[in-house]
Amino acid sequence: MSRxxxxxxxxxxxxxxxxxxxxxxxxxxxxxxxxTILLHGNQSGADQMANGFAHHFDWRASIPVPYLGVVxxxxxxxxxxxxxxxxxxxxxxxxxxxxxxxxxxLLAFPMIGSRGTWDCVKRFKGWADVKIIxxxxxxxxxxxx
Numbered sequence: 206m207s208r209x210x211x212x213x214x215x216x217x218x219x220x221x222x223x224x225x226x227x228x229x230x231x232x233x234x235x236x237x238x239x240x241t242i243l244l245h246g247n248q249s250g251a252d253q254m255a256n257g258f259a260h261h262f263d264w265r266a267s268i269p270v271p272y273l274g275v276v277x278x279x280x281x282x283x284x285x286x287x288x289x290x291x292x293x294x295x296x297x298x299x300x301x302x303x304x305x306x307x308x309x310x311l312l313a314f315p316m317i318g319s320r321g322t323w324d325c326v327k328r329f330k331g332w333a334d335v336k337i338i339x340x341x342x343x344x345x346x347x348x349x350x
Contacts, residue, residue, distance in 0.1 A: 207237035209307045211300055212259075212332070213244045213293060215325035216251025216314030220341070225314075228340045229254050232312055238263040243298060246270050246289050251314040251322075268296070286321035294328045309333040315342050 211235070220229075233255065243259040247269035252313040259267040270292055281288055301307050311329040315322040315337065329335050 206221070206242040206350055209210055209304050210236055210241045210295055211244055211307055211309045212236060212241055212255075213297055213311045213325075213329065214314070215246065215290070215293075215311065215322045215332065216247055216255075217316035217319045217322060217341075218250035219316055220251035220254060220314050225251075225341060226254060229314065229339060230258060232336075232338055234262060236262070240267060241265055242300070242302075243267040244270075244293055244295060246286075255312075268294070276283075284338040287295075287324045290321065290325040293325065297329070297333065311335045313337045315339065317342065326330045 219250050229251070241259075241262075241264045243255055243266070245255050245267070252269070256267050256269065270289055289343055297309050300310055309329070309332075311326065313322050313326050313335065326335055326337060
């Protein structure tokens with residue numbers, strides 16, 4: 206049996222379209238579905254795309270931060286994103302404590318202006334395995350030149 210893995214996805218709400226889908230599929234298809242759980246912020250873009258792939262690959266579970274994202278966005282405005290990221294970090298740390306040997310892998314899908322994505326990366330760096338997928342970030346920059 207494969208090692209239990211919690212994949213935490215963070216990324217732009219503008220993460221959509223064929224190219225983004227291909228990039229995300231490449232990053233997610235390597236995980237063993239029976240032992241992988243997805244945790245995401247339940248927002249449009251990268252979160253919803255990852256949720257779709259988790260179901261497609263028959264992962265053990267997909268855990269959105271339910272309704273909390275909407276509540277935090279309404280009550281806190283732009284500060285809602287970092288608060289949601291904090292909740293995701295708490296959930297991930299709790300899962301690691303309860304699941305002996307669980308690997309936490311943060312996959313970040315940033316685009317230009319993805320402040321919340323970078324906040325989430327900062328929170329998980331140092332205690333989780335963090336991978337930043339910069340394909341679209343580099344593509345955006347090449348169009349700006």
